[in-house]
Structures are given as structure tokens and as C-alpha cells.
Amino acid sequence: MLELLDHIGLFAFAISGVLTAANRNLDILGGYIIAFITALGGGTIRDLLLNVDIAWMTSFSQLLMVIAGATVGIVFRKKLRSLRRTLSIFDTVGISVFTIVGVQKGLSHEQLAITAVFLGMISATFGGLIRDVLCNEIPLIFKKEVYAIPCLLGGAIYLLGDYLGLGDSAWLLWLSMLFIVTFRTLAVMFSWKLPLINEIN
Amino acid sequence: MLELLDHIGLFAFAISGVLTAANRNLDILGGYIIAFITALGGGTIRDLLLNVDIAWMTSFSQLLMVIAGATVGIVFRKKLRSLRRTLSIFDTVGISVFTIVGVQKGLSHEQLAITAVFLGMISATFGGLIRDVLCNEIPLIFKKEVYAIPCLLGGAIYLLGDYLGLGDSAWLLWLSMLFIVTFRTLAVMFSWKLPLINEIN
Amino acid sequence: MLELLDHIGLFAFAISGVLTAANRNLDILGGYIIAFITALGGGTIRDLLLNVDIAWMTSFSQLLMVIAGATVGIVFRKKLRSLRRTLSIFDTVGISVFTIVGVQKGLSHEQLAITAVFLGMISATFGGLIRDVLCNEIPLIFKKEVYAIPCLLGGAIYLLGDYLGLGDSAWLLWLSMLFIVTFRTLAVMFSWKLPLINEIN
Numbered sequence: 001m002l003e004l005l006d007h008i009g010l011f012a013f014a015i016s017g018v019l020t021a022a023n024r025n026l027d028i029l030g031g032y033i034i035a036f037i038t039a040l041g042g043g044t045i046r047d048l049l050l051n052v053d054i055a056w057m058t059s060f061s062q063l064l065m066v067i068a069g070a071t072v073g074i075v076f077r078k079k080l081r082s083l084r085r086t087l088s089i090f091d092t093v094g095i096s097v098f099t100i101v102g103v104q105k106g107l108s109h110e111q112l113a114i115t116a117v118f119l120g121m122i123s124a125t126f127g128g129l130i131r132d133v134l135c136n137e138i139p140l141i142f143k144k145e146v147y148a149i150p151c152l153l154g155g156a157i158y159l160l161g162d163y164l165g166l167g168d169s170a171w172l173l174w175l176s177m178l179f180i181v182t183f184r185t186l187a188v189m190f191s192w193k194l195p196l197i198n199e200i201n
Numbered sequence: 202m203l204e205l206l207d208h209i210g211l212f213a214f215a216i217s218g219v220l221t222a223a224n225r226n227l228d229i230l231g232g233y234i235i236a237f238i239t240a241l242g243g244g245t246i247r248d249l250l251l252n253v254d255i256a257w258m259t260s261f262s263q264l265l266m267v268i269a270g271a272t273v274g275i276v277f278r279k280k281l282r283s284l285r286r287t288l289s290i291f292d293t294v295g296i297s298v299f300t301i302v303g304v305q306k307g308l309s310h311e312q313l314a315i316t317a318v319f320l321g322m323i324s325a326t327f328g329g330l331i332r333d334v335l336c337n338e339i340p341l342i343f344k345k346e347v348y349a350i351p352c353l354l355g356g357a358i359y360l361l362g363d364y365l366g367l368g369d370s371a372w373l374l375w376l377s378m379l380f381i382v383t384f385r386t387l388a389v390m391f392s393w394k395l396p397l398i399n400e401i402n
Numbered sequence: 403m404l405e406l407l408d409h410i411g412l413f414a415f416a417i418s419g420v421l422t423a424a425n426r427n428l429d430i431l432g433g434y435i436i437a438f439i440t441a442l443g444g445g446t447i448r449d450l451l452l453n454v455d456i457a458w459m460t461s462f463s464q465l466l467m468v469i470a471g472a473t474v475g476i477v478f479r480k481k482l483r484s485l486r487r488t489l490s491i492f493d494t495v496g497i498s499v500f501t502i503v504g505v506q507k508g509l510s511h512e513q514l515a516i517t518a519v520f521l522g523m524i525s526a527t528f529g530g531l532i533r534d535v536l537c538n539e540i541p542l543i544f545k546k547e548v549y550a551i552p553c554l555l556g557g558a559i560y561l562l563g564d565y566l567g568l569g570d571s572a573w574l575l576w577l578s579m580l581f582i583v584t585f586r587t588l589a590v591m592f593s594w595k596l597p598l599i600n601e602i603n
Contacts, residue, residue: 018398021343027395029350030343044250049446049456054250057316074398115459129536134330136339138538142423142432149431194429197420197476219599222544228596230551231544245451255451258517275599335531337540 002173006101007065009094013039014069015080016091017131022077024135034131035070041127046102046119050109088188096180098124099151100173103158107167113159120155121148146187146194154180203374207302208266210295214240215270216281217292218332223278225336235332236271242328247303247320251310289389297381299325300352301374304359308368314360321356322349347388347395355381404575408503409467411496415441416471417482418493419533424479426537436533437472443529448504448521452511490590498582500526501553502575505560509569515561522557523550548589548596556582 017038021031040056047054056062073080080087102123106116125141125148132139141147154176161172186192218239222232241257248255257263274281281288303324307317326342326349333340342348355377362373387393419440423433442458449456458464475482482489504525508518527543527550534541543549556578563574588594 022398026343027397029395031398142428194431196429197424197433223599227544228598230596232599
């Protein structure tokens with residue numbers, strides 16, 4: 001089930017990569033490369049930091065989901081723009097899964113609690129960060145969107161549950177993902193923003 | 202022989218790095234750093250992803266070729282601009298070697314076929330990609346040049362030959378490299394371009 | 403003692419990250435992320451290249467110093483701008499420590515001499531380089547500042563001492579760090595600049 005959601009997330013991230021690439025007027029191959037980096041970049045950095053095998057390199061189904069998402073994104077990009085709300089749901093499911101998988105992977109490799117939460121956030125957000133850098137933009141997560149905060153808090157909730165001995169409970173998994181999805185959705189709906197550094201008196 | 206060509210490629214990539222750095226008005230050290238990253242960045246990412254030792258770190262001759270290429274690039278940069286066509290030949294030889302070495306290295310570490318081809322393309326193109334990001338430009342391979350496609354196809358040809366049991370044959374090596382060199386040269390000569398995402402109806 | 407100085411360096415680098423982030427009008431979380439990447443990015447790349455465990459991931463005190471530096475940077479950023487000279491001293495201590503620790507780590511993993519010196523420079527400068535790329539600027543070290551040269555030379559001095567059998571001597575450590583601090587301070591005081599590539603005849 002977690003794996004299914006993970007694949008849905010990859011699909012959604014690949015679409016978001018292609019749409020950003022189209023905005024920057026890239027060619028088709030550029031679109032596919034940006035899609036791969038958006039979808040798989042966060043997990044790649046997580047695995048590099050943990051010094052373990054990179055997950056997607058041996059997963060044909062992950063690669064397939066990215067290719068499928070990018071292709072759908074290219075072919076249906078006009079229709080997709082009007083479906084932005086629907087897309088955003090998949091994307092939000094994606095970040096929630098990526099976060100929790102990242103935290104779990106950190107914990108299973110005996111990392112510090114704070115490091116595990118960071119790894120969760122990195123898994124969910126650094127693909128988009130590299131996407132923005134490659135498209136020559138200041139990363140969205142730095143100024144315009146409440147994107148990383150739900151990941152950090154949701155990851156912390158999972159971690160807390162794990163310390164309470166609920167690490168194997170499916171409930172904990174769903175609760176922490178639901179928290180991320182809800183927080184992120186509210187943030188989008190009500191245009192929540194973090195204060196800018198320059199607004200701190 | 203492959204190693205000789207690999208070193209020629211490093212030399213050419215170092216020059217291309219320095220010339221880009223000169224265009225952005227960088228200082229000499231900036232030129233050397235960009236040269237190193239252009240020439241060695243792709244192979245570094247390949248080796249990081251494979252979780253093996255980084256090739257250049259223990260290769261004095263590779264480091265020397267980059268230093269030599271960067272120095273030649275700085276000193277003769279005016280003459281080199283008029284020799285662009287000659288340079289481009291070395292550069293093309295470079296990407297063909299980097300691609301095939303990348304695919305071979307992927308296969309020898311038991312990666313998926315598609316992953317091995319990606320590793321070939323990454324070896325050949327991601328150094329230039331990081332060069333462009335550091336120089337604050339949208340990477341060339343995303344919009345202006347047919348650069349990665351010959352690598353992907355040439356890598357696929359090598360892979361096909363390997364499946365047919367010709368993996369140890371020098372013929373296969375030369376054939377797939379020749380394919381990349383020819384395809385890339387024709388693309389430059391006739392200004393081939395991939396369609397933009399926004400041109401897909 | 404070296405560890406204390408290392409922590410002072412992390413604190414100073416975190417402040418420099420936050421101030422850059424404030425200049426680009428990022429939000430608070432963006433400031434913290436840039437602070438982490440500025441302070442820990444160079445060491446992360448060093449450890450990735452060496453294929454060893456990433457130092458900060460298991461060091462609660464390193465993470466704490468970065469969080470403290472970023473928080474101080476955000477809260478006192480107006481006062482800090484007038485204290486630029488004092489800040490710059492901590493920053494300079496930071497690059498000197500990061501360089502020597504990087505060279506030592508390279509040598510202890512049996513790298514080539516030249517590779518060890520590069521690792522020292524990478525430890526000291528690539529965090530700032532990634533900071534600049536994320537803030538969509540051409541990295542400072544490429545054009546405006548004599549920043550990497552003192553690291554390369556100081557690293558070479560340490561290396562030379564090590565070859566002369568002084569590798570365990572505290573004197574060598576202090577001498578090479580003092581060299582970096584002095585060189586860098588003079589460079590700032592007298593606005594030393596490297597020649598641009600385009601100024602080479």
C-alpha cells in the first residue's frame with residue numbers, strides 16, 4: 001500500500017517537473033530529465049547521505065512511473081493546467097509518503113532522531129529544489145510555499161510515535177501522512193505563508 | 202586506447218569549461234574550478250550513484266589532463282574561439298567515450314539495462330549541466346542542443362550488442378562510439394533540434 | 403581544540419547563510435535550510451567523495467551549532483550587518499579549520515596529495531558555493547573574492563609538513579591554519595583579486 005502511494009507520488013512529481021520545464025520552454029528531453037530529477041532527486045540525496053544503494057536504480061517500476069508521468073504531462077499539459085487542483089492532491093500524497101519513507105529509512109539506519117526527520121524532509125522536497133535550480137529559479141520552498149514545514153512536523157509525529165513503540169503500527173503511518181496532507185492542503189487553500197526573515201523585527 | 206580517448210575527452214571538456222567561465226567573466230581560479238567540474242562532474246555523479254570509489258580521485262593522469270586543458274584554454278582562448286570546429290570534434294569524441302565507459306561501468310555493477318544507459322548519458326552530460334548551473338544559465342542540454350540523445354541511443358546500441366554476447370568485442374565499442382560521434386556531428390552540422398514541449402500539440 | 407574551532411566555523415557559516423538568504427528575501431525556513439547547506443555542504447561533499455559516513459549526520463552538537471547560528475543570524479541580523487568585520491574573523495577561522503580537517507581526512511583515507519588538498523578546499527568553500535547557486539547567484543568564489551586560494555596554499559603547507567613527518571605535530575596544524583587566516587585577512591583588507599580569465603593577454 002505504501003509502495004502504491006509512493007508510485008503515485010512519483011507519477012505526480014514527474015508531471016510537476018514536466019510542467020515546470022514547459023514553462024521554461026525546454027525541449028522534450030529536457031522535460032524528461034527534469035521529470036526524473038524532480039521525482040527521484042530527493043530520494044537519491046537521501047540514499048547518498050545514508051550511503052546505501054540508490055532505490056530507483058534497481059526499481060524498474062519506479063522508473064516506469066516517472067516515464068509514464070512525464071509522458072502524460074507532455075501530451076496532456078494543456079488539460080492538466082485546468083486540473084491543477086486534482087494534480088495538487090496527488091502531489092500532496094507524494095510528499096507525505098516520501099517524508100514518512102525517508103524518516104523510516106533514516107531510523108532503520110540508526111540515525112539521530114533529528115537527522116531522520118531531516119531525511120524525511122529532504123526526500124520530499126529536494127527533488128523540487130533541484131528542479132527549480134536547474135530551471136534557474138530560486139527554489140519555491142524558500143519563499144512562496146508552506147511545503148517543507150508539514151513534512152518536518154509530520155516526520156516528527158511519526159518519530160514520536162516510534163519512540164512510544166508504535167513504529168510498526170499502520171495507524172501511526174496513516175496518522176502522520178494524514179497530518180501532512182491536511183496541513184499542506186490547508187496551507188494551499190488559505191495561502192498560508194511563513195514570515196520572511198526580513199519581517200522579523 | 203579507450204583510456205587515451207577518455208583523456209582526450211577530459212582535455213576537451215576542460216577547455217569547454219574554461220571558455221564558458223571566460224564568457225561569464227570569472228577569474229582564473231573560477232576557470233579552473235569550472236574546468237574540473239565540467240570534465241569530472243559527470244563521472245563523479247556516476248560513481249556516487251554506483252556507490253563506488255570516485256575514479257579521478259586516485260588518477261593523477263586524469264587530474265593532469267584537466268589542469269592541462271584548463272591552462273591551454275586560458276592561455277589560448279582567443280585562438281581557440283576560431284578553432285571551434287576542431288574543438289567540437291574532441292568534445293564529441295569525449296562524450297562518446299564517457300557514454301560507453303559509463304554504460305560498461307553500470308553493467309559491470311549489475312544495474313538494470315535502462316539504468317546503465319542512463320549512467321552512460323549522465324557520465325557524458327551532467328558535467329556540462331553542472332557547469333551551466335554554476336554559471337547561472339539554464340543547461341544547454343535542456344533546450345539548445347541535441348547532446349543527450351546520441352548518448353542515449355549509442356548507449357542502447359552498446360547494450361544491445363552486449364546482450365547479443367558481443368560485450369567483449371572491440372568492434373561493438375567502436376561501432377557504438379562511432380554512432381554517437383556521427384549522430385552528434387550531423388546534429389551540429391544541420392542544427393537538428395528536438396521539438397520543444399510547448400510545440401507538442 | 404580543533405573541534406571547538408570547527409564548531410565556531412559552523413556557527414559563523416550558518417550566520418553567513420542566513421544573511422545571504424535575507425538579502426534574497428527568503429522566508430524563515432528558507433533561511434534555516436540555506437544556513438544548514440552553507441555550513442554543512444562542503445563537509446558533506448567531502449564525505450560523499452570519500453565514500454565515508456557524513457560527519458554531521460551523527461553529530462548532535464554540529465547540528466545544534468548550525469541551528470544556533472541561524473537563529474542568532476535571523477534575530478540579530480540588523481546588528482550583525484554593522485559587525486561585519488567581527489563576523490568575518492569567525493568565518494575566516496572557519497575556512498581555515500575546515501580546510502585542514504579536510505586535508506587530514508583525505509590523507510587518512512590514503513588519497514593522492516593533490517586530491518587531499520582539493521578535499522580541503524572543497525570542505526571550506528563548496529558550502530558557500532551551493533548557497534550562492536540556491537540563491538540564484540554566480541558563486542562568489544568564482545569572481546569576487548580571494549577565498550579558495552588561501553585554502554589551497556594552506557592545505558599544501560600542511561601536506562608538505564606531513565611529508566616531512568610533522569603530521570602529528572600541533573605546530574603544523576596551527577601554522578597552516580594561521581597562514582590561511584593571515585592570507586585571507588590580508589586579501590580582505592587590501593581587496594586582493596585574482597586576474598580575470600579575460601585579463602590574461
